[in-house]
Amino acid sequence: MSLPVSLEQLTVGALARFHGTDLDPEACHQLRSLGLTTECQLRLCKKGEPCIVQVRSTRIGISQEVARRIMVVPLTSGV
Amino acid sequence: MPASSVALIGNPNTGKTTLFNKLSGARAKTSNFPGTTTAMRVGRTMVGEHPIDVIDLPGLYSLDGHTPESVIVRDVLRGEGVARPGAVIAIVDAANLFRNLVLVGEVLTFDEPVVVVLNMVDLAERLGQRLDVAALSRRLGVPVIPMVASKGVGLDALRAAVAALPAAGEQVRPADLPAAGPDGPASIGGPSIEAFTTWAEGVLADAYPGGAPAAALDARTERIDRVLTHPVSGTLVFLGVMGALFWTLFALATIPMDLIELTFASLGAGVSAMMAEGPIRDLLTDGVIGGIAGTVVFLPQICLLFFMISLLEDTGYLARAAFVNDRIFRRFGLPGHAFVPLLTAHACALPAIMSTRLIPDRRDRLATILIAPFMSCSARLPVYVLLTTLLFAERPALAGLAFAGCYLLGSAAAFFSAWLFSRTGLKGRPRAMVLELPTFKRPSLANAFFTARDQGLAFLQTAGTVIVAICIVMWWLSAYPKVEPSAEVVSMRTQGLEAEADVLHARAEQAGSYAGQLGRAIQPVFAPLGYDWQLTVGVLTSFLAREVFVSTLSVLVGGGAEAEPDEGVMDRIRTMTRDDGSLVFTPATAASALIFFVLAMQCLPTLAVTRKETGKLKYAGIQLAYMTTLAYVTALVAYQGLRLFGVS
Numbered sequence: 001m002s003l004p005v006s007l008e009q010l011t012v013g014a015l016a017r018f019h020g021t022d023l024d025p026e027a028c029h030q031l032r033s034l035g036l037t038t039e040c041q042l043r044l045c046k047k048g049e050p051c052i053v054q055v056r057s058t059r060i061g062i063s064q065e066v067a068r069r070i071m072v073v074p075l076t077s078g079v
Numbered sequence: 080m081p082a083s084s085v086a087l088i089g090n091p092n093t094g095k096t097t098l099f100n101k102l103s104g105a106r107a108k109t110s111n112f113p114g115t116t117t118a119m120r121v122g123r124t125m126v127g128e129h130p131i132d133v134i135d136l137p138g139l140y141s142l143d144g145h146t147p148e149s150v151i152v153r154d155v156l157r158g159e160g161v162a163r164p165g166a167v168i169a170i171v172d173a174a175n176l177f178r179n180l181v182l183v184g185e186v187l188t189f190d191e192p193v194v195v196v197l198n199m200v201d202l203a204e205r206l207g208q209r210l211d212v213a214a215l216s217r218r219l220g221v222p223v224i225p226m227v228a229s230k231g232v233g234l235d236a237l238r239a240a241v242a243a244l245p246a247a248g249e250q251v252r253p254a255d256l257p258a259a260g261p262d263g264p265a266s267i268g269g270p271s272i273e274a275f276t277t278w279a280e281g282v283l284a285d286a287y288p289g290g291a292p293a294a295a296l297d298a299r300t301e302r303i304d305r306v307l308t309h310p311v312s313g314t315l316v317f318l319g320v321m322g323a324l325f326w327t328l329f330a331l332a333t334i335p336m337d338l339i340e341l342t343f344a345s346l347g348a349g350v351s352a353m354m355a356e357g358p359i360r361d362l363l364t365d366g367v368i369g370g371i372a373g374t375v376v377f378l379p380q381i382c383l384l385f386f387m388i389s390l391l392e393d394t395g396y397l398a399r400a401a402f403v404n405d406r407i408f409r410r411f412g413l414p415g416h417a418f419v420p421l422l423t424a425h426a427c428a429l430p431a432i433m434s435t436r437l438i439p440d441r442r443d444r445l446a447t448i449l450i451a452p453f454m455s456c457s458a459r460l461p462v463y464v465l466l467t468t469l470l471f472a473e474r475p476a477l478a479g480l481a482f483a484g485c486y487l488l489g490s491a492a493a494f495f496s497a498w499l500f501s502r503t504g505l506k507g508r509p510r511a512m513v514l515e516l517p518t519f520k521r522p523s524l525a526n527a528f529f530t531a532r533d534q535g536l537a538f539l540q541t542a543g544t545v546i547v548a549i550c551i552v553m554w555w556l557s558a559y560p561k562v563e564p565s566a567e568v569v570s571m572r573t574q575g576l577e578a579e580a581d582v583l584h585a586r587a588e589q590a591g592s593y594a595g596q597l598g599r600a601i602q603p604v605f606a607p608l609g610y611d612w613q614l615t616v617g618v619l620t621s622f623l624a625r626e627v628f629v630s631t632l633s634v635l636v637g638g639g640a641e642a643e644p645d646e647g648v649m650d651r652i653r654t655m656t657r658d659d660g661s662l663v664f665t666p667a668t669a670a671s672a673l674i675f676f677v678l679a680m681q682c683l684p685t686l687a688v689t690r691k692e693t694g695k696l697k698y699a700g701i702q703l704a705y706m707t708t709l710a711y712v713t714a715l716v717a718y719q720g721l722r723l724f725g726v727s
Contacts, residue, residue: 026144026145026510032272033141033272034515037272049310049405052308057175059304059518060514062512066511066513
């Protein structure tokens with residue numbers, strides 16, 4: 001099983017599972033309400049500023065500062 | 080008998096506003112939720128023979144949490160502070176059902192009967208998603224109505240479903256729905272978003288007989304997003320879009336603005352001709368009609384701006400543009416969302432401050448409101464033209480540079496102040512951006528029209544009334560007490576020199592008015608900036624609106640009250656003298672006055688809108704005190720510095 005890595009370390013197109021984050025509760029709540037809940041599967045669509053991920057049909061733009069602090073477990077060889 | 084009211088609840092970008100407009104059309108009324116500055120629209124629609132109220136609640140992702148939207152929607156569903164709606168229409172995006180179902184699950188924990196609107200089914204079908212609507216309805220225990228709200232498809236079925244809803248508490252909820260917490264639905268200790276997410280996965284599995292749709296990547300959206308959020312191409316597109324927006328705003332708003340000014344001028348002249356000379360006539364023509372004209376004239380810019388912002392928002396572009404600007408703005412303690420208000424402020428600070436409603440975080444919104452008036456608005460233009468011409472009379476190239484410098488100084492002051500606020504009174508960094516990037520869509524003209532109308536009406540109903548009252552007070556201060564015509568004026572009139580006599584008398588009235596007397600009294604305060612009593616009167620009268628500065632000086636030198644003085648009047652302003660016979664406008668004084676007008680909060684309507692939008696008089700006070708102090712100190716340093724270097 002892969003070890004968690006930062007979201008910005010994934011390569012574009014890689015699939016990963018949301019692992020956790022050390023962001024403040026308000027930011028965590030914002031991520032969760034947009035669909036980035038524990039164990040959810042996501043795909044990295046774009047790296048950089050902003051980082052864009054897709055969770056099911058929802059595309060979410062995430063500033064690099066936040067992406068750096070989101071830990072994911074890669075599901076495909078995309079790190 | 081259907082419920083008497085129904086609340087519309089849904090995620091952002093699900094077509095909730097479109098559905099609201101289709102249901103209630105032009106009959107909606109906008110007000111604020113009790114105790115908040117969040118707007119609430121209530122419309123009326125017919126369900127069979129019965130009229131029912133439709134309440135458009137703010138778009139939100141979850142009832143959990145402390146965002147203003149979550150608090151408002153929870154309060155409405157609980158009937159706290161407002162009447163509890165008889166039913167709920169939960170609108171979901173058919174192409175993005177999973178995330179939308181989380182909110183539906185949370186809504187189902189309340190007693191209100193629910194209808195689910197499955198909007199944009201055409202888009203879901205194009206994406207090849209095959210949803211079993213009947214199975215979804217059975218699974219949720221509520222009617223599910225497939226719709227394309229933008230085309231009105233499914234409206235009759237929705238009305239019929241609302242009419243057939245049972246009473247509160249009589250709809251049977253899904254057995255596996257996470258149970259509400261001990262303190263009732265959506266309360267602390269209740270089920271988490273994760274619990275509803277797990278539940279939504281189960282619902283989805285039953286609703287898609289062929290299996291839930293995979294998260295397919297849309298190659299076209301991918302390509303467009305790469306361009307729109309790229310540091311270079313994204314910035315170029317942004318500059319192009321904003322250039323087009325402001326060109327349209329300036330080009331189109333001028334026509335109705337000119338018409339409004341012309342209409343009110345004719346009205347004033349008509350009333351003036353019908354009434355006998357006296358204070359009542361002056362109050363009506365100059366105070367009331369002038370005050371209303373000064374308010375209504377802002378309407379075209381406000382309506383047009385919100386019309387265009389609504390179109391842009393509908394397309395899905397604004398979320399991308401926010402990221403492009405976030406890179407730069409964050410360094411100064413501002414969020415990327417601030418770009419629309421700050422650009423708008425170059426036209427007028429009023430719509431700019433109103434458009435800060437796009438900014439979700441209160442700290443970020445306050446910071447943007449406080450600094451927006453530093454941007455050089457169109458009302459400053461006549462003042463800049465006058466003062467740069469006085470500063471560099473025979474050197475138009477330098478005058479042009481000084482003119483551009485005014486814009487730069489205003490922007491620099493705005494970003495410096497934002498940086499300062501983020502380290503003092505509004506401590507903290509702007510919220511790092513996490514935004515849904517909505518699907519690109521064709522914008523709705525009807526939505527844009529209703530948004531423009533609602534914002535225009537909201538401006539007239541709230542800020543407008545305050546502005547008219549302020550205009551009347553300022554007019555009174557500038558017009559009273561009346562000064563008897565001097566012997567010289569009387570003598571000129573007897574010689575048939577009516578026009579010259581009027582000009583001389585107007586100058587005496589300006590000097591003798593309360594504003595004039597005040598100008599003389601507080602001139603010592605402005606003396607370190609190089610201002611005599613006449614310039615001080617100009618600063619005081621232009622507190623109503625900056626452009627009044629030009630007409631005040633024009634009157635003081637014996638010209639008319641035109642906003643753009645002719646060459647003769649310009650010459651007289653240039654050669655205006657102080658009581659000791661020296662020139663009023665030395666290069667140092669002109670530079671000092673120019674800097675003062677770039678930075679000072681010389682616009683009462685803006686303060687009225689700040690108070691309204693922040694909900695507190697305190698912020699209008701802070702804005703006034705901070706901007707005036709910064710303007711005063713900077714102008715003082717410039718004046719004294721120039722004198723030190725022999726420029727006087």
